[in-house]
Amino acid sequence: MRNTPPPLARYAIAIAAIAVAIAARIALAPWLGTTFPLATMFTAIAFVVWWSGWGPALVTTIGGWVAGAVVFRGGFGYFGGLTINEVIGFVTYLIATVPIVLLGEKMRSAHRELEARHADLSATNRALREQRDVLQLAMSTAKMGAWTHDFAQDTFWWSPELAEIVGISRDDTNYDRQRLVAMIRVEDRERLAAIIEQALRERREYSVEFEFQHQGTGQWRWMESRGRAEYDEAGRPAKMYGLGIDITSRRQTVEALRDADRRKDEFLATLAHELRNPLAPISSGLHILRSSSNPAHATTALEIMERQVSQMVRLVDDLLDVARITTGKVDLRCEPLDLAVPIKDAIETCGAALGDRLTVHEPRSPIVVHGDRTRLAQVFANLLNNSAKYSEPGQPIAISFDLEGTDVVVRVRDGGMGIHPDLLPRVFEMFRQADRTGGRSRGGLGIGLSLVKRIVELHGGTVTAHSEGVGLGSEFVVRMPVAKRQPISDPAVANNQRSGVSRRRILVVDDNADAAESLAALLTIGGHETRMAYDGPEALQQAERFHPDVVFLDIGMPTLDGHETARIIRQQPWGKTMVLVALTGWGQSEDRRRSKDAGFNHHLVKPADPTVVEKLLASL
Numbered sequence: 239m240r241n242t243p244p245p246l247a248r249y250a251i252a253i254a255a256i257a258v259a260i261a262a263r264i265a266l267a268p269w270l271g272t273t274f275p276l277a278t279m280f281t282a283i284a285f286v287v288w289w290s291g292w293g294p295a296l297v298t299t300i301g302g303w304v305a306g307a308v309v310f311r312g313g314f315g316y317f318g319g320l321t322i323n324e325v326i327g328f329v330t331y332l333i334a335t336v337p338i339v340l341l342g343e344k345m346r347s348a349h350r351e352l353e354a355r356h357a358d359l360s361a362t363n364r365a366l367r368e369q370r371d372v373l374q375l376a377m378s379t380a381k382m383g384a385w386t387h388d389f390a391q392d393t394f395w396w397s398p399e400l401a402e403i404v405g406i407s408r409d410d411t412n413y414d415r416q417r418l419v420a421m422i423r424v425e426d427r428e429r430l431a432a433i434i435e436q437a438l439r440e441r442r443e444y445s446v447e448f449e450f451q452h453q454g455t456g457q458w459r460w461m462e463s464r465g466r467a468e469y470d471e472a473g474r475p476a477k478m479y480g481l482g483i484d485i486t487s488r489r490q491t492v493e494a495l496r497d498a499d500r501r502k503d504e505f506l507a508t509l510a511h512e513l514r515n516p517l518a519p520i521s522s523g524l525h526i527l528r529s530s531s532n533p534a535h536a537t538t539a540l541e542i543m544e545r546q547v548s549q550m551v552r553l554v555d556d557l558l559d560v561a562r563i564t565t566g567k568v569d570l571r572c573e574p575l576d577l578a579v580p581i582k583d584a585i586e587t588c589g590a591a592l593g594d595r596l597t598v599h600e601p602r603s604p605i606v607v608h609g610d611r612t613r614l615a616q617v618f619a620n621l622l623n624n625s626a627k628y629s630e631p632g633q634p635i636a637i638s639f640d641l642e643g644t645d646v647v648v649r650v651r652d653g654g655m656g657i658h659p660d661l662l663p664r665v666f667e668m669f670r671q672a673d674r675t676g677g678r679s680r681g682g683l684g685i686g687l688s689l690v691k692r693i694v695e696l697h698g699g700t701v702t703a704h705s706e707g708v709g710l711g712s713e714f715v716v717r718m719p720v721a722k723r724q725p726i727s728d729p730a731v732a733n734n735q736r737s738g739v740s741r742r743r744i745l746v747v748d749d750n751a752d753a754a755e756s757l758a759a760l761l762t763i764g765g766h767e768t769r770m771a772y773d774g775p776e777a778l779q780q781a782e783r784f785h786p787d788v789v790f791l792d793i794g795m796p797t798l799d800g801h802e803t804a805r806i807i808r809q810q811p812w813g814k815t816m817v818l819v820a821l822t823g824w825g826q827s828e829d830r831r832r833s834k835d836a837g838f839n840h841h842l843v844k845p846a847d848p849t850v851v852e853k854l855l856a857s858l
Contacts (some may be wrong), residue, residue: 248290252298255282260305275310276331287342295339376400381484387415388477390470394551396482403461403484405453423449430463438467438475444833447485449848455635459486513553516546524579545590551845558843559616560685562826563692569827570610570696574721577605577614577639577646584618585637591626592635599638605646613693617701620686621650621714628712629654641720645699645758648716655707657712665703666691694718742766742808742855747777747803748821749795753844757790757821760848766855774798778806788855793822793833801836808837817858821846832856 243251259282263275270277279302287295332433383400387393394415398408404421414747419427426448436443443466449458465480523539523546530536576602585596607614619638625635629652639648657665666687687703694701699718705711746767748754769784771777773795780787789807793800800820807813817840820833823841833841840854 243290248294249297251290252286252294252301255286256301256305259302260309263306264309269551275306279303280335283338287339287636288346292339292343293573295342298337299332299339303328328745352542358823383482384479385418385465385482386477386479387822389475390477391854400482403482404450405455421450421453423451433466434478438478439466441469446488450565459484460489461485509553513550516550519543519546537722547845556685556689558825559689563689563696570613572608572610572697575604575609575611575614577607577609577648577718580609580611580614581618581637581648582641583611583615584622587615587619588622588626591623593631595632595634596622597634597636599640601640605639605641606721607697607718609697609718614697617690617693617716618648618650620690621646621716624686624714625650625652625654628652633711634807642717643744645717646720646721648718649713650716651711651713653711654712655712656708657703658708659705662703662705666701690714690716740855740858742788742858743784743786744768745771745777745780745784745789747771747780747789747800748792749773750792753792757846757851764852764855774800774803777803781807781816782810782812786816788817788819788858790819790821790846791838793820793824793829801832804833804836804838819854 256279259278262278263270266278279298282302283295283298378399381403383403384397385400386395394413396413396418401408401410404418408416413592422430430446430448433446435445443464445462445464447460447462450461451457452459456635462483462485463480464483465478467475467478470476512758519542523543526535526539581598585598587590622635622637629635634649635652637648637650639646641647691701694716697718699716701714701716704713704715734791744758746754746758746760746761747770749758749772754770754772758770761768769780771780774797777789777791778798780786791800791804795803800822803841804818804820807816807818818838819840820838820843821842821844822829822833825841830841840852842850
């Protein structure tokens with residue numbers, strides 16, 4: 239829109255216009271002489287009123303008449319007295335110019351108003367375009383499209399976004415309602431029509447979900463349709479409009495959550511079952527130890543109890559490993575390693591379950607990988623236990639490993655129950671336990687294979703499952719990169735400990751009396767002098783009087799926890815050289831860091847393996 243000049247500029251324009259008009263009239267003097275001396279002034283007045291308004295135009299009118307009189311009456315520079323003819327001429331001049339001023343001002347105001355309306359309209363159009371763009375972006379992001387159905391004209395229209403949702407071209411203008419209806423699953427069409435008809439009768443909005451076939455991929459997807467109608471004066475529906483929303487992802491998420499919730503319930507039930515199973519033989523073993531003096535009975539009871547406790551420890555360790563790996567808090571201790579070593583460790587671990595039906599195929603020369611011996615043994619033990627669990631006694635199990643290109647490939651095969659094709663793609667999912675045949679469960683928490691997959695991936699490898707079907711056995715294939723040839727650490731040398739263990743003064747601190755007494759008894763049997771305390775303050779008193787070489791200190795105690803107790807011991811002159819061993823159910827890297835900061839030398843996770851405790855004492 240044209241801007242009005244400031245006041246000084248407006249009147250400067252008026253003076254300039256007078257000068258230009260007089261100059262133009264002088265230029266026309268050879269032809270006009272002194273006739274019509276103000277002929278050019280009318281144009282100047284019209285120009286000024288248009289650009290500067292009626293005030294400067296009046297100045298141009300008066301100033302132009304005076305200038306014309308000076309220049310053209312009696313020669314340049316002479317101005318005589320006004321005669322009656324000059325007054326009449328001036329009045330006539332005013333009568334001619336005032337309408338020009340008034341009409342020009344009116345036209346100027348109308349033009350400015352038109353410009354203002356145009357500017358408002360442009361701003362409105364810009365705002366509408368912006369709102370349209372935002373709405374299109376929102377609809378596209380939300381996978382939402384619009385449609386309308388004009389009942390009176392029997393016409394149908396859909397937006398480009400809806401066309402894209404159903405898999406047709408955004409530019410397709412063949413707005414045939416039956417095209418969209420034909421995409422809807424047959425079973426949903428009558429239900430959808432009935433819901434819309436009922437909404438029309440009740441004059442309310444409707445919302446319904448149904449499946450449709452995507453025209454581009456042929457896949458069946460889910461849509462939610464929402465709509466409402468407008469009615470004419472007679473109360474008949476005149477037009478219906480609504481939205482189609484692709485809710486496939488939402489439906490999949492809901493189904494996944496339901497499946498996860500169901501698997502969680504199954505997992506908790508299985509966990510309770512798996513933890514209860516060892517309790518019965520342990521209870522029976524304790525009863526045997528109390529009631530029988532026969533050494534053979536005692537030996538049998540102890541062996542049973544050891545196996546069941548090991549089973550419970552393995553269950554708890556698997557759960558902790560899942561938590562560590564899932565949260566990225568597992569630390570691999572990788573080194574150049576002959577892959578045969580962790581495989582042999584796994585076979586020894588699974589010896590009882592495998593019996594004499596395992597066949598091992600080894601390569602002619604060692605294959606070196608860069609891996610964590612303990613974690614890789616855990617991988618292969620889980621796979622071997624899995625094969626043993628889902629195979630009947632006597633059915634063969636084989637493990638083989640060899641080079642294939644730059645990778646080493648380990649295959650664990652069994653002739654057992656096989657894997658149903660529906661389960662095969664999900665066999666490595668968390669808590670996806672269990673029954674490969676649809677019969678009774680073979681036990682387990684459904685986390686072993688998930689652990690296998692995660693540990694193998696941490697080593698830069700992959701694991702896959704294969705089965706021809708139920709009853710046809712299964713095969714698990716682990717593929718890992720081969721390490722560059724480097725000296726392999728000798729596990730026998732690394733684990734070599736002194737054969738003799740010095741007699742130590744040991745303080746055992748635990749608010750669980752049974753745990754404290756059992757550990758103290760084991761240490762006493764090993765030839766050590768032991769004392770016990772059941773909370774932090776008592777531990778400080780015992781440590782000051784007893785001056786132990788080693789303190790096994792529980793972390794989670796009331797009144798004064800293990801961390802604070804350790805800090806106080808370290809502050810005492812007699813406690814600076816003591817070996818403090820944290821004994822706790824928490825074993826993640828953050829827990830180990832906290833115990834180290836508190837002054838502990840070692841960190842053991844309950845239940846402490848007696849062999850580990852013995853090696854620790856031997857290493858002091």
